Amino acid sequence: MSVKIISRATWGAKPWDNDPRSDGPAYVPLSSRTEFFVHYDGATPITRTGAAVPRAIEAQHLAQGWAGIGYNFVVTQAGQIYEGRGWTRQGAHCPEFNVSGIGVQIAVGGDQEPSAAALAACRALYDEACAKTGRTLAKRGHRDGIATLCPGPKLYAWVQAGMPATGYTPAPGGGGTAPSTPARYQVTINGLVYGYGAKGDHITAVGKALVKKGFGSHYAEGPGPTWTDADTECYAAFQRSLGYSGADADGVPGESSLRALLGTLPGKTAAAAKATAPAFPGRDKFGPGKSNASVTQLGRALVAKGYGSAYKVGPGPSWSEADRRSVQAFQRAQGWTGSDADGYPGPETWRRLFA
Template sequence: MQFVSRSAWGARPSRYALAYIGSTRGVKVHYEGSPVPAALARPENHGQCAGRVRDIQASHLANRDEDYSDIAYNAMVCPHGYVYEGRGAHRKTGANGNQSLNQAHYAVCAMVGDSGLTNPTDAQLNGVRDAIEWLRSSGGAGSEIKGHRDGYATSCPGGPLYAWVQRGAPRPGGGSGGGGGTPPTGGLARYTVTINGLVYGYGAHGDHVTAVGKALVAKKFGRHYSEGPGPTWTDSDTENYADYQKSLGLSGSDADGVPGESSLKQLLGYLPGGTSAKPAPPFPGADKFGPGSNNAYVTALGNQLVKKGYGSHYTEGPGPRWGEADRLNVRDFQLSRAELRGDPDGIPGPTTWRLLFS
């Protein structure tokens, strides 16, 4: 399971203590029920997912009509298959409709909506299944898997996701168990590793991925490519890398197609990454930001926000004209840092700029 803890995604503290729950009858599956940009599913946009979870938590904490104590879900799952810890295991959800429904089932929400991204990806379905297995093993969840609409008048979790639930929530390609780094028997590894600051494995993206693919082809381990290696890690990369690992005498989980440091260094002759961080560029001044601003500094700010995982409010990407999306993304970043939480106005000052670019 590709698990992202509360601290890793930058969760704010609960408003008050979450109610303990020893066990449930099972898990109910949810969707966001509002527009989700289709572009969020692109591998290069995974950096926006943590910011989206922070936004959802912030909206729930601000909803005093419902009086949420925290994000309503026990877990959220992004289109890339990562499971974000919400309230977590052994914590009663606030998402199923009323106290008795919340007591009966945990709640797992997939980042799909009623427009834009409406069909869950295969990685996402695997992630939802991972979350269910986690809540079973760590939270006492029973065997039931239902949709939010089962027992409550709502369209959630949407047509495509609910159809999957009604089929028994199978993992794509067959099977219903598993999770974790090793996929179900006969499946392909769908987790990632970070080596020397660079990510490898399914969904990873960058020139370093292309370099691995080219090196595999050069060593005659490219038979699974249909179009040749590219910058996004696919199942073909995994299969080719597994063939290479087996040629080194590796087996089992050591030959699952996801690089280890030793095999990667043998393949390339060196380990990419590990460059020292550049110092933050000089702060250009507060007058470069805010309503009416239109300059290259706004673009640089937006690009860095996306890089840091705080770009969830952009619908078309950063640009030179300051907009409300820039302010909201800066605010989210400020809320994630103890030094900035006292005045999260969404306008960068020298400290915000330095921390963002560090």
Template sequence: MTTIISRATWGAQPWDGTPASVALSQRAEFFVHYDGGAHVTRTGYAIMRAIEAEHLANGWSGVGYAFVVDQAGNIYEGRGWGLQGAHCPGHNISGIGVQIAIGGDQEPSAKALAACRWLYEEACRKTGRTLVKRGHRDGIATACPGTRLYAWVKAGMPAGNYEPAPNPGGSLPGGDSGADVARYQVTINGLTYGYGAKGNHVTKAGEALVKAGFSKHYTSGPGPVWTDTDTKNYQDFQESLGYSGAAADGVPGEASLTRLLGTLPGKVTPKPAPPFPGADKFGPGKNNASITLLGQQLVRKGYGKHYTKGPGPRWSDADRKNVRSFQLAHQTLAGDADGIPGPKTWKLLFS
């Protein structure tokens, strides 16, 4: 049984603005990344905390990858299956980004490759399609994921005779067994759901399933630990909403959980938009931090396809094109879609 170490378990900070949700039906690519030019020497949860600190410093909401795999074969949750990534401009919605935590000419371990391959197979199963295998450099001009990993991706991501670590997150509580029962976790508004998740919010989800008439698999409870019976009952609930296939695997998503509970617990009040810095900060020849902030937010919102590098502080035609794409996508801005952000564009972009 392969498990994914949740954000709550490795100690993630609350999202600095929750990333947008992405439906599994929108996923078409699987991107492999590495950490950069230097060897990774950290181990365990320290790997994730270092990545988180770097990505928060970039102005992102938190870890930009969907998952990170370490050399021991442990799989850590970043954005998970259902949140938009921040790993490759233009591919953050269509692509699931996974970092293998190595750098430079560091050799990836067999366990790491096997775990990454397992994630790929799981992504294909959940989306119901064969995702295109890509290295980061296939989406943007970069050396990532390095020579060794890129060669592995181009070879088809073989895992040899190795299997992923059977339980990289440590032992989890039992439940009725079954190979077809999904056993992974997701984090929604800072609360973890799925096999092994613990807390009063798990009990409340189970009680809501009982109230809604989806409790036939319970023999006791529901209780504060998510087991296979919770998964099966939740799967029945998902199917009642019209979900099927990989979308009805019994692990909550934001949309179905909202339908069950009426509201999402743990909801964080969004931060107000930063003050508009003024139109004089944008346009040809401009170079300032506001342009970087603008570009990063465009990427977060899924409007970064024209970037081939960056975004950065120097205004480029890619900034203009991405702003214009955002403006054209919003009816209130489309009439003045000149690619230069004004107060209305700025407010809507950061809302």
């Protein structure tokens, strides 16, 4: 199937901020997109059809004070794809992932069954996103970004299964156009980082295991402690031997393939990692006029990570502009821009800072 997107003008979208003079949400280059988030509408099944679907979402989001519809695209049960914020505008669908993530709502709610047409359209949109960005985007459900039930059990299971679609054959490589270079993103599994540029004894262990299983043909030397394109190529060959294809065989480990290679997953278990990481104390602990131990804890972590140059003294318990600037520098280092790098920590900033 080809991807046909119904434009904002065609479905009757209102001007951004209900103001014809507004330029709308910030521009995001396609090079910043690394993830594809799937959402649903919530607890209530959707009975609307056609353009009534994005119009209803737009009305709700405008009432919440947003610039307009928050999703980049909306997919109906009939398989129609409606433009929301489009490819290059910052979304408003998952805090701290609105720059890196393209957010797509499949218009179902509650226990409603997503149609084959809706799933095929969403998968085609995903492949188009991979083609436009020139990389294999990570498949995410909304709950992978924040604590929420979205996108519901049925859609989340579909995302975890790799977003298969009846009657639709994904383009080679998991996207509309296969990237010209090996995948160069990273994943974290049990607290250990894998993928291009990752370093450590666990990287050497993966390389040695690949060689032992007969998948070391791309190594000119090594394997060594730094993940290179050779590791990616060797790992992709191993993934294909397991029956994976397309985006699921891009050479970046997932838990299942890594377990198949090594037998057990190295690093901390998810429970252990959660137990050792400090819990996010809440947004109300930070900002002008705030003074508490969490501000000190934040500042010390920023200094330890190398983002403390703004501090002339401290850090201490009283929130200051130095705290905000230090947090902002750390957020920008994650590739975030605009409101995602405002200098005020949220749960994802906190998680990455203390990882």
